[in-house]
Amino acid sequence: MVKLEHAEQINFKLRDGITLSGHLFKPNGLTKYPIIIFITGSGGLSYEMDWQEESFYFCRTLVNISISEGFAFLLVNKRGVGRSEGNWKTQTFYDRAEDIYDVILSIGKRHEILEKHISIIGHSQGGWVVQLLASHYSDLLKSALSIAGPAYSVQEQIIDNIKTSMIIRGYYHSIKWLLPIFRFTFTSYQLLSKKIKLGYLSYILDYDARNTIPFIKVPTCFVFAENDNLVPLEQNEPLARKLLVKVTVPYKIIVAPGVNHSFAKSKKYQTWEEIESKASPEFTKMVKDFLDWTRAEL
Structure with missing residues (x-):
């Protein structure tokens, strides 16, 4: 070693x-x-x-x-x-x-x-x-x-990570109505980030490997x-x-x-x-x- x-x-x-x-x-x-x-x-x-x-x-x-x-x-x-x-x-x-x-x-x-x-x-x-x-x-x-x-994109990866965390914590039945809220939040943050940088995510959130x-x-x-x-x-x-x-x-x-x-x-x-x-x-x-x-x- x-x-x-x-x-x-x-x-x-x-x-x-x-x-x-x-x-x-x-x-x-x-x-x-x-x-x-x-x-x-x-x-x-x-x-x-x-x-x-x-x-x-x-x-x-x-x-x-x-x-x-x-x-x-x-x-x-x-x-x-x-x-x-x-x-x-x-x-x-x-x-x-x-x-x-x-x-x-x-x-x-x-x-x-x-x-x-x-x-x-x-x-x-x-x-x-x-x-x-x-x-x-x-x-x-x-x-x-x-x-x-x-x-795929940074936003998709974050959403998948959130979904997995909810499943692990036993919140499976909450995913259906919470994920649209998270998607809207990140999309709004991504649009705002084009105008002003607020934290690390604002520098990478628009990246898409596609x-x-x-x-x-x-x-x-x-x-x-x-x-x-x-x-x-x-x-x-x-x-x-x-x-x-x-x-x-x-x-x-x-x-x-x-x-x-x-x-x-x-x-x-x-x-x-x-x-x-x-x-x-x-x-x-x-x-x-x-x-x-x-x-x-x-």
Whole structure:
């Protein structure tokens, strides 16, 4: 199990002068190697939590699998998280994609990174950012992996999240009359946000992946979790298939069975208090399959 202190601490100066902090993990025994860049999801927690709390496993698992397969792995804190400067709460997904673009250009200049062998992985909201990057930078990226990245809009994802929370809390019979109220509220907030920014949601609420996925230019793998309470499989997997029909680069759509949004073993509507917080075998298989696909087929 690789330790955080074994990684190279690295900083990236962005085009607007902001500095992002990160850690670069390198595979043993190699002088040149491909690299994976990870894009975090929502919230303000640093990836460093994976090395501080045993129940946090997502980034740690990705790192261990990737370096064992001969890939370097780069973790970067978004603005305002960890030692990174700035404020992610005033960023759109397009802004976050631009930040990662600057990181890609910077890391690609290092002599040990194989040219044209830079791939990206993003989870949840990070999946939205991965999709954006994959729709623009075919000259920079070899492959992309969207893990539980929604195929629809931010507003739809929030409404689905609310619906799931109500079901878990036993308010199933209230959904029918409460959801229209929530939809009206978010639509009104979205319209207001075009005039004035009031909180983080006002920067992202108008985003819809339907305007991005059909234009993907980088070989991309979409993975959805069977029992995802935040990005429901039944809404997102069929939509992703529909949106990818005219995409001309290789792509894959995979459903990981028996896991939740964070790819821990879980039944539908189970909470974290009811399950074991650790990476599932399905998570490990999904990552290894993506690395094999990237290395052998593309």
